[in-house]
Amino acid sequence: MKLEHLAALNAERAARRAAVLVTPLESGEQRLVKAAEVASDPLAEAIVERLRLGKSGVVETDSGGYFLTVQVPPVRLVVTGAVHISQALAPMARLLDLDITVIDPRTAFASPERFPDVRLLAQWPEEVLKEAPFDRYTAFAALTHDPKIDDPALVAALRSDAFYVGALGSRKTHAKRLERLRALGFSDADVARIKAPIGLPIGAVSPAEIALAVLGEVVAALRLDASRGHAS
Structure with missing residues (x-):
């Protein structure tokens, strides 16, 4: 995980906001999707479902597989x-x-x-x-x-x-x-x-x-x- 992603995740955690780290299984080029940005992300539907469950996991799409690392605040x-x-x-x-x-x-x-x-x-x-x-x-x-x-x-x-x-x-x-x-x-x-x-x-x-x-x-x-x- 890149330092900027870690810093951003820590900032979202401190503010009690959800975030998802998207990792393509092939390239490994990660991106961080903050709660306010989900709707505009190509994986919006999958991210919404993972946020609802509050669990990380692999999703398969037409463009390949992704691991979604979900961070949600304690309820x-x-x-x-x-x-x-x-x-x-x-x-x-x-x-x-x-x-x-x-x-x-x-x-x-x-x-x-x-x-x-x-x-x-x-x-x-x-x-x-x-x-x-x-x-x-x-x-x-x-x-x-x-x-x-x-x-x-x-x-x-x-x-x-x-x-x-x-x-x-x-x-x-x-x-x-x-x-x-x-x-x-x-x-x-x-x-x-x-x-x-x-x-x-x-x-x-x-x-x-x-x-x-x-x-x-x-x-x-x-x-x-x-x-x-x-x-x-």
Whole structure:
């Protein structure tokens, strides 16, 4: 790998942007394709598919074979609410290689005893998100039922490229949530991004079942949306 390619890959990694190193199997003349450049690349379709999968591999085309070295940022799952669902969700998320962060300013809930080995921040979401804003490799789940905690994070998520935005609550609760967001200037198209009631419709009842439904919906959004990773 050329030094300029390595430097560029490191820069994209630091900025949490995807990139693919294309290596023709015959000539070995490599080129780096950044996320914003994918659409104009001759191998766009193959690169999009590899970015969707998040895996490197060989592709065969009419012009020959290529090895695509895929670099995608670690996928983050940000949750507001150190609640029972979050307690069940955290270990499941780790099994899926999701980098999970739980945010809740209520220290009675956000305790290391309740969330061992979890990145737990007993702060208000707006404080946390100033330092680590949402990006296209971030999923967000609002789980507190408390507008003072969930709403600021929802606002930040809707103003970002977060690939998934979900919120816990009944249809009545969600309707009130939408009223508040529209009052802040969000359009119907904006708020339609919110998956609510959160999670796949599997009839979940217990916290663990709801956590499973949420993660299923997150994975579906991650793997089934082929436009991710290369949109500008």
